[in-house]
Amino acid sequence: MIKAMLVTSIILISIAILIAVLRIVLGPSLPDRVLALDVIGVNIIASIAVISVLMNTRAFLEAILILGILSFIGTIAYSKYILRGVVVERKRNR
Amino acid sequence: MKINDVILQTITKVVVFIILTFGVELFFAGHNSPGGGFIGGLVLSSAFVLLFLVHDIETVQQGIPVDFKKVAATGVLFAVGTGVFAVLFGSAFLTQTFLTVNLPVYGETELATVLLFELGVALTVVGTVVTIILSISEDV
Numbered sequence: 001m002i003k004a005m006l007v008t009s010i011i012l013i014s015i016a017i018l019i020a021v022l023r024i025v026l027g028p029s030l031p032d033r034v035l036a037l038d039v040i041g042v043n044i045i046a047s048i049a050v051i052s053v054l055m056n057t058r059a060f061l062e063a064i065l066i067l068g069i070l071s072f073i074g075t076i077a078y079s080k081y082i083l084r085g086v087v088v089e090r091k092r093n094r
Numbered sequence: 095m096k097i098n099d100v101i102l103q104t105i106t107k108v109v110v111f112i113i114l115t116f117g118v119e120l121f122f123a124g125h126n127s128p129g130g131g132f133i134g135g136l137v138l139s140s141a142f143v144l145l146f147l148v149h150d151i152e153t154v155q156q157g158i159p160v161d162f163k164k165v166a167a168t169g170v171l172f173a174v175g176t177g178v179f180a181v182l183f184g185s186a187f188l189t190q191t192f193l194t195v196n197l198p199v200y201g202e203t204e205l206a207t208v209l210l211f212e213l214g215v216a217l218t219v220v221g222t223v224v225t226i227i228l229s230i231s232e233d234v
Contacts, residue, residue, distance in 0.1 A: 069140055
């Protein structure tokens with residue numbers, strides 16, 4: 001019973017990732033694509049958690065943490081690029 | 095107009111320490127579980143990249159007055175030094191050894207010279223990644 005539920009949730013998460021990929025390809029503006037990338041990151045983290053429950057192991061928890069960190073930094077970098085045009089500034093107050 | 099991003103800077107002050115702690119934890123994960131020098135170095139360098147993103151280059155270099163090219167060079171020196179040290183004792187290059195000691199808190203612990211090699215690898219990765227990020231993202 002619980003296994004069928006977990007497999008169903010993985011399938012649904014995969015469909016969500018596919019829809020987000022569609023948004024990246026079709027997306028009219030740059031913020032749409034950035035938001036879709038963030039959605040993909042969150043969905044990948046959720047699917048890793050479901051898989052680690054399914055396989056009854058704790059080996060993937062560090063992968064979840066690393067993916068969370070990288071997704072966070074990537075979203076910040078894209079947002080800063082949209083907002084200011086540069087990613088790493090030499091001097092602020094402009 | 096002066097841009098003011100208080101929320102991002104306040105969040106970063108907490109998150110950077112979480113990332114640094116996780117990087118050190120991955121570095122000490124050793125050779126029996128996922129982790130090690132390379133991955134620990136990558137996570138540590140992502141913390142530095144986050145600092146460089148949120149603040150600017152000059153502010154971060156006031157706080158961390160380190161030339162990251164020299165960090166990478168020091169790491170290579172450590173990593174090669176452990177190899178040459180084994181040659182001085184008549185073993186093959188990069189031969190590693192370990193000893194088991196009885197520490198007060200941790201109990202029986204295995205101290206290996208691989209740790210020094212991994213420290214070199216981690217320093218090299220931190221220096222190289224931060225140098226690459228700063229080089230390719232310089233505003234003209």
